[in-house]
Amino acid sequence: MRQRRFEVFNRPGSSDIHGRDVLSDIRELGIDSVLEVQSARVFLIDGEFDDEFSRRIASELLSDAVCEDYYIGKSSAPAGLAKATIIEIHLKSGVTDPVAESVMTAIEDMGAKCAAVRTARKYMLFGEISEKQLKKIVRRLSNDCIEVVVIGTDAEPPSPHIAPYKLEVKTLELTTLNDAQLEQLSKKMDLFLNVVEMKTIQNYFKSISREPTDIELEALAQTWSEHCVHKTLKSSVDFDFDGKKIHFDNLIKETIFKATKDLNKPWCISVFQDNAGVIEFDETDAVCFKVETHNHPSALDPYGGAATGIGGVLRDPMGTGLGAKPIANTDIFCFAEPDKSFDEIPRGVLHPKRIAKGVVAGVRDYGNRMGIPTVNGAIFFDDRFLGNPLVFCGNVGIMPKDKCFGKAEIGDLVMVVGGRTGRDGIHGATFSSGAMTHEHESIFSHAVQIGNAITEKKVLDTLLTARELELYDAITDCGAGGLSSAVGEMGAELGAEVELEKIPLKYAGLNYTEIWISEAQERMVIAVKPEKLEEISKIFSDENVEATVIGRFTGDKKLTLKYAGTRVGQLDMEFLHDGLPKYSRKASWRGKKLSEPANESKDNFNDDLLKILSTYNVASKEWVIRQYDHEVQGGSVVKPLGGVTNDSPNDAAVVKPKYDSDKGIAIGCGINPLYGDIDPYWMALAGIDEAIRNIICVGARPDRIALLDNFCWADCKKEENMGSLVRASQACFDGAMGFDVPFISGKDSLNNNFICDDGTEISIPATLLISAMGIVDDVNKCVTADLKSAGNLLFVVGVTKNELGGSHYYKTKKQLGANVPQTDLKIAKLTAEKIHEAIDAGVIASCHDCSEGGIAVAMAEMAFAGGIGIEADLRGLPKIDDCTSVAAQLFSESCSRYIVEVEPKNYNVFCKFMLGVPFGQIGKAVKDKKLVIKNSQGKTVVDAEIDILKDAWQKPLKW
Amino acid sequence: MVKAIVLRAAGINCGLETQYALELSGAEAERIHINRIIESPDVLEDCQIVVIPGGFSYGDDVAAGKILANQIIHHLSDRLRAFIDAGKLVLGICNGVQVLVKTGILGKVSPESKQQITITNNDSGKFEDRWVYLQPGSKKCVFIDPERRIYLPIAHGEGKVVFENEEVFEKIKSDDRITFRYVDENGNFGDFPVNPNGSTDSIAGLCDSTGRVMGLMPHPERYVRGTQHPHWTRLKDKSRADGRTIFDNAVKYVKENLL
Known part of the structure; x- marks a missing residue:
């Protein structure tokens, strides 16, 4: 040859x-x-x-x-x-x-x-x-x-030949080890199991009188990893709240889950149990939503990490119920500020600009290739994300209501569909459960998976066909933990036997444990009745999709792993899934002693406004958005960019998933770690308020909203970090109850801290991402944020308070402040309802959420989006008494506020709708392309051309 | 009945909305996998329109559209030629154009030569999703209204039309094969972003010498209802949907000439 x-x-x-x-x-x-x-x-x-x-x-x-x-x-x-x-x-x-x-x-x-x-x-x-x-x-x-x-030109590429694998069962001595040796073993094998967990495993093997094999320990480590079971959020917690003692038996059950349970919405179909949360869409269909994080892999390999992040979260809806069709992606990132010299970057850390570019490219290539529009997102910049960027990838899927549940049965065959198994992604689940260090790059490079979107697209197409023909009983994805988690979970109540040598490999040489725990991408596991095997196999082979029977569900409640006839591992399903010892954690929270900076008295705030518009967090993300196909599938209604020149911000995305129906889905999010620096309780409430506000602004129904939580925290073994996690969880309960809006799914990623080579630790700020999905009854009634017409009236709905704490106004001055925005849940809910009624009645011409940068930034955005000006007067601003400073009136980030444009002819109707909530007319839209704001004495405090405002907003991230 | 086949293949991802657009215009459209068409090419006999929709066929491995083009050249070229010679219509959208160009169906001016036109990386080097105005150019292309400037989105990283040399370009022009050019809202040519990819002569679409095979980089199937417009909330006429014209014209042509 x-x-x-x-x-x-x-x-x-x-x-x-x-x-x-x-x-x-x-x-x-x-x-x-x-x-x-x-x-x-x-x-x-x-x-x-x-x-x-x-x-x-x-x-x-x-x-x-x-x-x-x-x-x-x-x-x-x-x-x-x-x-x-x-x-x-x-x-x-x-x-x-x-x-x-x-x-x-x-x-x-x-x-x-x-x-x-x-x-x-x-x-x-x-x-x-x-x-x-x-x-x-x-x-x-x-x-x-x-x-x-x-x-060089003379060197030769590597030889492609690999030696085949010869079976060698590896048994480990466990039952005789002492505590220190147990810890050593956990460390040596990268199991990330603590001594209590190791002892529990030791006792199990003592009770069955044998030593474990490596595959058994690895399977347990994965199933019990923080990434897979969320042991911190499920732990019992003793919480010291400023001296007051509060006990939780199970933190998440008594906060987030409890709210969902108490609210008991009939339109919630499946919550916190499947790969994604499922709610009713219309009479015949349901929609599901899941957001995952892929932080640690993205820190090592931004492109590959983010691509497999989106690839992975797409398999969640595909593996929910009997499989949903993904219809929209959402991506939220947290990076360090990009304008850094290389001297400022610790060893083992990639430059934030490289991370940002790589992550965006990864999401772009995978999402675009799969043909799923990326419609919503946010980027939050803060230097504490330097070693530990956050990459949240989310997906909404649609499925028929009668396909929302699947269940494997005894005798069903275990079939793996899609990509082949390789050495990529080994130890991803355990690795992501620990802290990052400067050495991770070399040690855990194998934890990064390699994605191939076209394979996943082929899998999706064929699975949807097979689903319609009812050819399988259950489906799940191979995500973190690989086949180990997928088969382990699907067979949890039945037991399963797997013949590992049957699993198709990318290349020879993998040992049985590597096969079992590999997190290679694009694989789904289905349970197929033997009599349907032929028909389903043809569907796959017709479109060149690989699908292989690798075992069966047995009914013996054991997980049995074989390689070429030799048993290499066997665990009781009960121990695998319920044997994990319960955690108990200590948590504490002390109110921070913070103060407000001295008031700035000045006459003109143009520079402050321009500075805030130019902060990376507020600035236009057009450079990112345009690289995403946000229109594929033809469902877009409200796109991520809008306005007269299609380049201005919208509050949330709306997609219309069915051709024959005008019903839509609105998707929005809220995230603001700066508030958490003051109090994570108010951060969480503000996040919920913002996510809901965003989708209300475009026309979502307030009584058909579902939330997702994604907690990214630093080391929660530290009491104060755990304390802040408890505070945020409490707020999630209060927020869900207050808005009457359930959480339907969530995910956490803890241990987001980076240990530099000199031992210093960079911890991320407590970061809670709230994602909201809401139903829009008629997409033709959707509203966008751009001003529509000169002469229209401008109202602020909601109260402005003296709440500059954690604001972007302070951020530009490198201050934090103390007065964090505090959501008044009663008013918040009522305001959302009233705004919705007015949008539904068609009396709102445009509506924009007031968030970072307060009403000044919101008005600036509305003006340049519409290409017309605003004359505003702060006398019309609904505010509380201590909100006297002009800075607070302009830039305070108080929650639950909307700026609304109303045609003069609708004045009376609009005011009637707003009865019961604080609102005031602040000004009007004008032809003159300027934003002019007068203070309560009638003095002009902002006077800027909208083109200059827009330029300030567009410049920073025009890469 | 006007019948259309919307091609499926690994990585094609705009099939459903393209099928829907054809149905809206009154065609009966079916999505069929290339493997099935190669197995039984007679399915082409029963239809009058073939659409190769957008996406990333075979991952755009080697080059955009290349692998699918190669597959068509070696397994379907005679049947597709016969289909075109029978007076029927072929439409390639986005990745579909890349395929049609690389099969040579749209990619050359003389049948015996090798490929003389190609579509390559945008000058920006990036994938871009943005809306563009398109000025119709050709009088012979059956898919277009020669008088109507339309507004459609592009979403591609490789959309720059390049010719082997000046003669090829002149021949294409003199043969009236340029169907659309990127312009601004007043019909003027311009640099980026008016011409979003740096395409020669701002070319956004081409047809073959019969006018019955067209390739179009922008996506007409993404503007077949009013609320797909990027700022429809500002528009007085919310029912306008420019992409419809392409499919309407195709269906009308078939009804008037082939049924």
């Missing part, structure tokens, strides 16, 4: 986009000596064909006839450019290479066969580069988890 090498270059004159990107990546590393980068694609093809046919492959398949050239063989550096450094990046032996697979199929389509194809990227860097710089560049351009870098 002859191997041929093909290189494909851009033809001179056509632009080399990849080379350009790499050059800018290198510049971002602070290396200026590289002057130019040329890129090439490399294909290594083994096949029995002649030179003529290889020229055909090169010209007809591999290269573009118009803008690319090819070279068969190994090209040398262009003449005269002696200082070129050549880097080739190959995939490691065995790593799935989808391009190679496509090329093989394509060569077959051309009428020949080839034995193997491998692909690589080649870069020629022109300019002086030191050894050290080259190392940095290589690290930037490649992922050493999956790739090998070959430098």
Whole structure:
């Protein structure tokens, strides 16, 4: 067999986009000596064909006839450019290479066969580069988890051959170990189990009188990981609240779950039990919603981590009930501020700009390829996210109401569908349950999974067909914990037997434990009746989807793992799922002694307004949003960007999931860790208020809203962190009850702290993301935030209080303050209802949420969105007595406030709707393209052209 | 009855809304996987319109649309040629255009030459989702209203139309094969973002010499109801839906000429 090498270059004159990107990546590393980068694609093809046919492959398949050239063989550096450094990046032996697979199929389509194809990227860097710089560049351009870098023209790529695996069952001595040895073992195996848990496992094996195998310990570690069972939120807590003692037997059950239970909404179909929370959409369909985090992987490999974050959360709706169809994505990120020099970045940490770009690209490529619109999101910047960025990926799915529940039965076959299993993503669940350190990059590089969206799309298409034909009984996704979690959960009440050697592998050499715990992507597990096997298998094979029977559900309530006939592990399902010892935690909260900064008395606040508009948190995210396909599936109604030039903010997204119905779903979110720096209780309530407010603004029904919680906290073994978690949980209960809105699903990611090489620790701020999904009865009534017409009246609904604590006004002055916005739940709920009634009646022309930057920022956004001006007078602002300073009136971030535009002819009707809630006319929309705000003495305090305001808002993230 | 096939293949992801758009315009549309069409190409006999919708066919491995184009060249080219020669219609949208160009159906000016036109990376180097105005150019293309400027979204990273040389470009122009050009709302040409990808001569769509095969980078199926407009809440006429014209014209043509 002859191997041929093909290189494909851009033809001179056509632009080399990849080379350009790499050059800018290198510049971002602070290396200026590289002057130019040329890129090439490399294909290594083994096949029995002649030179003529290889020229055909090169010209007809591999290269573009118009803008690319090819070279068969190994090209040398262009003449005269002696200082070129050549880097080739190959995939490691065995790593799935989808391009190679496509090329093989394509060569077959051309009428020949080839034995193997491998692909690589080649870069020629022109300019002086030191050894050290080259190392940095290589690290930037490649992922050493999956790739090998070959430098120079003479070096050879790695051999693709891997030795096959020979079974060797590994038994560990456990029953005789003492506490210290147990801890050591946990550490050595990266189990992340504490000594109490290790002892519980020890006792179990003592009781069955044998030692465990490695696969048994690994399966337990995964099932019991923080990531999979949320042991902290479920723990019993002794809470010391400013000296007052409060006890919880089970924190989450007595707060978030309790609210949902007490509210007992008949339209909640499935809450906190399946992969996503499910509520009723209309008579025939249900919608489900799930938000996950993928923080630690995104810190190591922003692109891969975020891509598999979105890929993973998509499998949640796909694995809910009997499978939902994903219809919308939401993505919320927390990064450190991007304008940093490299000296400020601790060792083992990627630059925040690189993280931001990589994360966005990962979400973009996976979401766009899957054909799911990314419609909603937010980015919050704070330097405490430096070593520990947060990546929240969410998805809404739709499914028929009679497909909301699935259940495996005894005798059903266990079938794995989709991607093959590889060594990627091993220990993801356990790894994400611990703190990050500067060494994680090398130790846990294998924890990053590798995604392939097209595989997942094929799986989705075929599964939906199989679902309609009722060919399987249950479905779940392989997420954290891989097959171990998926099969373990599906068979929890039945028992299951799995033959591990049957699981299709990406490459040879995996041992049985690696197969079982791998978190390789794009895999779903279904339970299939033997008599339906043939029919369902045909559906998969018809569309080139791999599906394999790997075991069966037994009824013996045991998890039995075999490899080629040898039993390698067996655990009682009861112990696996219920054996985890109950946690108890201590928590404490002391009210912080904070004070308000001195009042600033000044006449003009233009600069403050411009500064707030230019903070990264408030600034336009257009650079990100445009890279996401937010319109695929054709369901968009309110898009992430709107206004007269389609580039201004909307409060929430609305999608219309069914062609034959005008019903829609509104999706919004609330997040503000700055308030948590003062009090996480009020942060959580403000988050709930904001998420609800956002979707109310576009037209959602207040009585059909469901919430999700995502807690990202630092080390909760510390009493004060646990205390702040308790405070936030209490607020979730109060908020849900107060708004009469249930939580339907949630997820937590604790231990988000980074330990630097000098031992200093960077903890993230307590961060609670609240996501809200609401039903819109008629999308034709939706409202957007842009001002519609000069002459219309402008109202503020809701009270402005002296609440600048944690505000962006203070943030621009590097202050925190003390007066955090405190949601008045009674008024908040009533206001949301009244606004909705008015929107439903069609008397609201535009409606915008008041959040970061207060009414001043909200009015500025409405004005430039509509391309017209505003004349406002703070005398009309509903406020409480101590809200006297102009700064507070303009920038206070008090909750439950809306700015509403009303046509003069609707004045009376609108006012009638607002009876019972505080509201006031603050001004009107005007032709003159200026935002002019007068204080209560009639003096002008803001006077700015809307173009200047918009420019300030657009500039910071125009990357 | 006007019948349409909407092609399915790994990575195609705009099939459902394209099917819906065709149905709205009165066609009976079915989504069929390429594997089934290769197995039994006779399905093409029963329909008058084939649409290759948008997405990322085969992950856009090697280049956008390339693998699917290769598959069509080697398994379906005669049948597809016969379909076109029978006077029937083919529409490629977004990834579908990339496929049609790379099969050569839209990608060359003389049948015996190799591919002479291609679609490559946007000048911005990025995937972009934004709305664009399109000025109709061709009088022979059956899909378009020559007098109506339309507004549609694009969502692509590779949409820049490039010609092998000036002669090819001139031939395309003289043959009246440019169906749409990116313009601003007043009909003027411009740089980014008016021309969102740096396409030669602001080209957004091309047809073949018959005018019955069209490729269009923007997505007409994403503007078939009023509330898909990016700022429909500002519009007086909320029922306008420019994308409909493409499908309406196709269905009308079939009714008038092929049934």
